[in-house]
Structures are given as structure tokens and as C-alpha cells.
Amino acid sequence: MANEKEKGSSANILDWLASLKLTLFVFFSLAAASTIGTLLPQGAELEESGFSPGTISLIQSLGLNNLYHSSWFRMLLMLLCVNLLVCTIDRLPKTIKLLRRQEDQFDSNKLSKFGTSAVMATRMSAEEVRPLVQNAVAETFGQLKDLGSSARFCGVLEKGRWSRLMVYGVHASVILVVLGALLGSIVGYKGFMNIPEGEASDEVELTVGAHNHLTLPFQVKCDKFEVSFYDTGAPKEFKSDLTIIDNGKEVVKQPIVVNDPLSYNGVTFYQSSYGATLKHVELEIKDSNSGKTEKVTTSLQQTVSIPGTDDQIRISEFQDNLMGFGPALGVVISKPAKPANGSWVLAQKPDFHGNKILNYQIKVKNISKANYTGLQVSRDPGVWVVYMGFTLMLLGIMLTFYSSHNKVWACIEPNENGNRTIVAVAGRSSRNAPAFNDKFDELRDRLNSVLKAEPIKLEQTKPEKAKAEKARPEKAKAEKTKPGKTKEEKKKK
Amino acid sequence: MTSSLLLSITTFIYLLCTVLYVAAVVFRYRPLLFAGTMTALGGFIIQTAGIILRWKESYDMGYGHAPLSNMYESLVFGAWSIIAIYLVFEWRSRQRALGFVPAGMAFIAMAYASFATGMDAKIQPLVPALKSNWLIAHVITCFLGYAAFAVSFGLSMLYLLRKDVKDNPGHGALAFLPNARQLDSINYQMIVFGFLWLSVGIITGSVWANSAWGTYWSWDPKETWSLITWFIYAALLHARTMKGWQGPRVAWLSMIGFACVLFTYFGVNYLLSGLHSYGR
Numbered sequence A: 001m002a003n004e005k006e007k008g009s010s011a012n013i014l015d016w017l018a019s020l021k022l023t024l025f026v027f028f029s030l031a032a033a034s035t036i037g038t039l040l041p042q043g044a045e046l047e048e049s050g051f052s053p054g055t056i057s058l059i060q061s062l063g064l065n066n067l068y069h070s071s072w073f074r075m076l077l078m079l080l081c082v083n084l085l086v087c088t089i090d091r092l093p094k095t096i097k098l099l100r101r102q103e104d105q106f107d108s109n110k111l112s113k114f115g116t117s118a119v120m121a122t123r124m125s126a127e128e129v130r131p132l133v134q135n136a137v138a139e140t141f142g143q144l145k146d147l148g149s150s151a152r153f154c155g156v157l158e159k160g161r162w163s164r165l166m167v168y169g170v171h172a173s174v175i176l177v178v179l180g181a182l183l184g185s186i187v188g189y190k191g192f193m194n195i196p197e198g199e200a201s202d203e204v205e206l207t208v209g210a211h212n213h214l215t216l217p218f219q220v221k222c223d224k225f226e227v228s229f230y231d232t233g234a235p236k237e238f239k240s241d242l243t244i245i246d247n248g249k250e251v252v253k254q255p256i257v258v259n260d261p262l263s264y265n266g267v268t269f270y271q272s273s274y275g276a277t278l279k280h281v282e283l284e285i286k287d288s289n290s291g292k293t294e295k296v297t298t299s300l301q302q303t304v305s306i307p308g309t310d311d312q313i314r315i316s317e318f319q320d321n322l323m324g325f326g327p328a329l330g331v332v333i334s335k336p337a338k339p340a341n342g343s344w345v346l347a348q349k350p351d352f353h354g355n356k357i358l359n360y361q362i363k364v365k366n367i368s369k370a371n372y373t374g375l376q377v378s379r380d381p382g383v384w385v386v387y388m389g390f391t392l393m394l395l396g397i398m399l400t401f402y403s404s405h406n407k408v409w410a411c412i413e414p415n416e417n418g419n420r421t422i423v424a425v426a427g428r429s430s431r432n433a434p435a436f437n438d439k440f441d442e443l444r445d446r447l448n449s450v451l452k453a454e455p456i457k458l459e460q461t462k463p464e465k466a467k468a469e470k471a472r473p474e475k476a477k478a479e480k481t482k483p484g485k486t487k488e489e490k491k492k493k
Numbered sequence B: 001m002t003s004s005l006l007l008s009i010t011t012f013i014y015l016l017c018t019v020l021y022v023a024a025v026v027f028r029y030r031p032l033l034f035a036g037t038m039t040a041l042g043g044f045i046i047q048t049a050g051i052i053l054r055w056k057e058s059y060d061m062g063y064g065h066a067p068l069s070n071m072y073e074s075l076v077f078g079a080w081s082i083i084a085i086y087l088v089f090e091w092r093s094r095q096r097a098l099g100f101v102p103a104g105m106a107f108i109a110m111a112y113a114s115f116a117t118g119m120d121a122k123i124q125p126l127v128p129a130l131k132s133n134w135l136i137a138h139v140i141t142c143f144l145g146y147a148a149f150a151v152s153f154g155l156s157m158l159y160l161l162r163k164d165v166k167d168n169p170g171h172g173a174l175a176f177l178p179n180a181r182q183l184d185s186i187n188y189q190m191i192v193f194g195f196l197w198l199s200v201g202i203i204t205g206s207v208w209a210n211s212a213w214g215t216y217w218s219w220d221p222k223e224t225w226s227l228i229t230w231f232i233y234a235a236l237l238h239a240r241t242m243k244g245w246q247g248p249r250v251a252w253l254s255m256i257g258f259a260c261v262l263f264t265y266f267g268v269n270y271l272l273s274g275l276h277s278y279g280r
């Protein structure tokens, strides 16, 4: 008993995992979650967002500030994949079996029950009728295959079976893209490096995780960096001449611009930004207590003592153009056993009040700058898997939507009293029913004329109606507008 | 002759075209439909000429780029895509009575591009990030998708109005339109077409981002919103194929989907920030 129950519940879970209900749930959940992610500040923006501390900690605890990388968002993506896999395992064998199935015998009565069918009677004999029917079908759809029945002629024509498998290609592509992304996130990395003109570096600052460095097994040298501008003043192009130095040898020399990166050993360097950095600077420091003036030469992040004192000076930051005031230095002065004091010192405005820190008046005498190029660095071996997924997805979607599995059946048999020959044709298409029905109408018209057919009343007259609608769409006869399921869909359920 | 003159003319032709199509339905007078088609075709040809001329003008100015680079240009291209898709649809299906939907949308897009405050119709140089052939592939494919969804949005609204109206001619303008079942089927074809092109659009954008920044997906708001849109339509397709959702539910979903398209397009530019806010 217990065993059976267990089996039941695990089957239930599998059913649920394979269900389209879950698919819709996941689609809508992903859409909703993604929406939240675009509305709430992500990453570092959160601290500057002006939310109250309580709200911020709530957002953080739900992972909403790093939503797309949060574990629950990843779970949703995984759920989509599991759903897809279980559904495929469930359905693919059935689809294949269905496609392999041999055609059963049929008669005109069975064919007449199809949604798309036509039945007619003619005075010609079955032997006369047969080539006519085969020709008519050949001219509209293709060659009928004789099923070799003795009592009557049964022929069937089938095209595009493979079309039914294309949707599995689309689904496989989704899995490929996810796998590729996973691969990239496990073995790849992303980061950036700023290289001053004329210098070489192998240090990459990684984007994920603060203060995360990575040392490349080779060096990248920026020989030259250039910006060009349109006459409107908008930037036209950023260009860096890069050299890769591997084992002390210059192995690659290549200029890069935005949209045209350089790749070496699986690592790609993208032009992404640029800026100016400080090479060295000469400062004049006037001590307002003693009235003495001293000169120091220093560079970024270097701590030097102010001559004749125990005080130290350090340039902690450099901005090429601080809020439109030109070059500015972030200067920090520290006295022994006291907290440090800092301020922005404007190079071109010696009288700016900020240029005074504690008892020192600071003047920038001489500044020498270097341009640096900002490179985005990425290594992503998963990208090819993702691209394969993309290709498969597009091919798959195209073929799923714009190919179809079509089948046409024809049956020729004498009627009960033997004075007429009954011809029945039926068709079914997995997709794009209107186009298929048009062709089917053509076939019926053709048959009607070559067989000089007399229509016979059977309960199914749908195709007639479809035809009337097509000829005069706007004036189509009143009919139930309530859309019902087509036969095809009912069968699938 | 300048491109902006041609594009202004186009705006008014699309207005005329909308009026003709609406009049045809209201008065149930078939020749007006034909006039509508001819006007749409005329407008389309003039607009095509205008777009090509604008392309050439940008080369004359020394910028040299396809006219797909800012809000103005993309709206113009959006109107063009809607009319292009509709004309092909009309030619293949011989359904004319729906023409007022795309014509009206194309007119609104053109009018908005021409008259909205803050819309810059000048030809501007391309910032380095946009200098790529992927720009053309990406924008064209996205807009084919958006345009199909726009038409589908109109069809969905019509469907909801039409579904309770009997077919017989005594029932006014709505009965002149294709019946609800036909609308549903046409709508589905539009959505399928849109879904295909939206997929191509997202993928080309992603490949482009990878070639420019080394990341094919960075959850930038515009990317994310296009993905949201894609999920909505994917849900619609699955629900329709497998759960037999048809009619009203599909119509509503399609309208929600198009709301997402609009947000992807306008909302992200104006309300959110990111790589794509070129439209400001």
C-alpha cells in the first residue's frame, strides 16, 4: 500500500514537473521578477537610492538588489529547464511513436469525419476514377501512396513528418543557452583594466566581488590612445594601440576601437572607456604658521613628508576635470597622532578655499598627466555554446512555425447498390490550417470537375463553409463565433 | 527635396489612409478599402524614399550611418515596418477591412515622431558604441517584431469588440470586419511572426553586446524588458497550443505583451537608465 502511495506521489510530482501549468507559472514569474529587478536599484545603486534603512535591509535580505544573480531567481531558471527536460522525456517518445505508426485501413465513412474532408459520388467506375484521383492529388499535394487494400483503393500521402520534431529543437536550444551561460559563469571571468599610455599591465580588476584581482599570464601594453571628435563635440572614436607581451616577447600588435576588440589566448580586450591619470605633480606648500614655503614633487598614492615638519602629504585621487573646474587633486595631510584631513585642490584655481588644508596653503605648480585606456576584459568559453543555442533556437522557431506535417487520405469504393463510385478525400495539417484548407479546396474543385461528381449529403460540410468565407470574408454567413478547440488540439490533450 | 519633407508628407498620407480605411468600414463601402490600400502603398513608397534619402544625407554630413540611431529615426522606421507588414499581410490574405488598425498606428508613430516635444529630428553623429553593422540587424529585426505585435494589439482589441457581434449585415460597422474566428487566427499568425523576429532581435542584440563589451547579457533594463516581452508571448504561444486558450484570453495576453513592448521602447528610455537610453 505504502509503496503504491509513494509511487503515486512521485508520479504526481513528475506530472507537475512536466506540466504546461508549471511552464506558464514559470514564464509569468520570470516576467514579474525581471520587472521588479528593473524597477528597484540594483547593486551599489541601492545605498544611494534614498530608501529608508529598513527598506534597504528588506531589499537586501530578499536579494532584490542583486535580483538576477540571487539564488531564487536562478531557481526559477532551473525550474524552467527541469520542466522542459521532464516534459521532453515525457513527450518525445510518444511523438516518435506516433510518427512511426503505420497507417490503418480506412473507408470513406471514416474520412468524412475529418475536419477537412470531401466526399462525392460519381457514375464512373472505380478503375476509371483511380488515375483521375491520383492525378488530382498529385497536382495539388503530391503522390499518393497505395496502401494496397483489396476491397477498395486506399491511398495516403504524407509530408513533413520531421516538422513535428522541430519544437524539440527550440527546447533543446533553451537548454544549450542555459548550459553555455552556466559554463561561462563557472570558468569565465569579467573585469577591467586601466592602462596608461606607454605602460604595460597584467592586473585585471574583476567585476564580481569587491577588490578582486586577477593576474594575466601575459602583459598588455597600451602604446597609444586616441580620441577623435565630431565637429559637434561628440566623441567619434576611441582607439587604443595594444601590444600583447608574452614571455617578454611582443606577440600581437593590434589597434582596437569600440565594437572591434582584440582576443589573445581566449581573453578578449574591449575598448570601453578612457581617462587621464596623474604621472607626477609639483606642489608648492605654504605653511601659514611659519610662513615658510616648500616644494614637493610627488605622484598618485605616494606619501611624502613636508620638508621641515613631521607632517605627511599624499595625493589620494586625481580627476582630470572636476565638475568643470579643470584638474583636481584629492590631497590628504596627516599630522602625527591626529586624524588625517583632506580636500580637493584645484590646479587652475589657486585661490579656491579648498586649496587650504589645516595650516597649509597648497598650490599646484606643475602637473604632468598621462592618458589611460579603459579596457573591458573577458574570458568566456561558454559563449560558443550559447551561440550554438541561439542558432538552433532561430532555426527551430522558424521551422516550427513555418513548416508543417501534412497528410492527405483518399479512398475509392463502390456504394451499396453498386451504381456509383464513392470518392472520399481528407486532409490534416499540423499548422497553418488556412493555407492547407485553400489547397484542399482546390483539390476538391478539381475532383468535382474531373469526376463530374454528384455531391452527397454527409453530416460534415465544413470545407464548403470555409470556402464561402474565403470568397467573401466580410460577408461570411453567421456562425458561432465562440472559438472551440480544433480536432487536432483535442487529440493532443 | 529633403528627407524631412518626404517624411512629413508621409505623416499626412498615413492620416488620409486611416481616414479612408475607417470610412470604408463605417459606411461599409468597399471601393474605399481599395483607395485605402493604394494610399498606404503610396505612403509606403514615399516613406521608403524619405528613409533612403535621410541615409544619404547623413553621409553628406560626414556621419554616414543608417537612419536607425535615435528615437525619431526608430519611430519612423517603426511606422514603416507596420505598414510593410500589413501590406504583405493584405496582399496574401486579401483581408482589407482591417487596414485602419495599422494605418492608424503608423500615423500615430509618425505624428509622435514629428510633433512630440523634446524629439530631436536632426541627423546626429553616432556615438562609438553604436558604430556597428549589428546596429542595423538588431534594430530592423526588433522592429519587425514590435510592428507585428502592434498590429496584433489592434487585432486583439477588434477581436474583443467583435466577438459579441453577430455576422449579419444589419449589425453595423463591426460586422463588416472579419468574424471573430478569423480575427483570432490572423492574430495568432501575427504573434507567431512577431515572436520569431523578437527572438532574432534579442539574439542579434546579444551578439552585438558581446562583440562590443564582452557580455552577451548584462540585465540592462532594455534587455530585461525585451526578455519580459518574450516570456509573455512565449506563455501565450504555449497556452494557445497546449491549453487551448483562444479568443479573449489570447487577445488580452497579446495586449499585455504589447504594453511590454511599449514599455521596452518608451518606458525604458524615459523612466529607467541603462545602455540603451539613446532616445533621450
Ligand code: HEM
Residues within 6 Å of the ligand: A018, A019, A020, A023, A080, A081, A083, A084, A087, A091, A167, A170, A171, A174, A397, A400, B234, B237, B238, B241, B242
Ligand atoms: C524559454 C523557453 C521556451 C521556449 C522559447 C519555447 C518555445 C516553444 C515554441 C516556439 C513552441 C511552439 C508553439 C506553437 O506551436 O505555437 C513550443 C511548444 C511547446 N512547448 Fe515550449 N518553449 C519553452 C519552454 C517550454 C517548457 C519549459 C515546456 C515544458 C513543459 C514547454 C513545452 C512545450 C510543449 C509541450 C509544446 C508543444 C509541442 C507540440 O506542439 O508538440 N516549452 N515551445
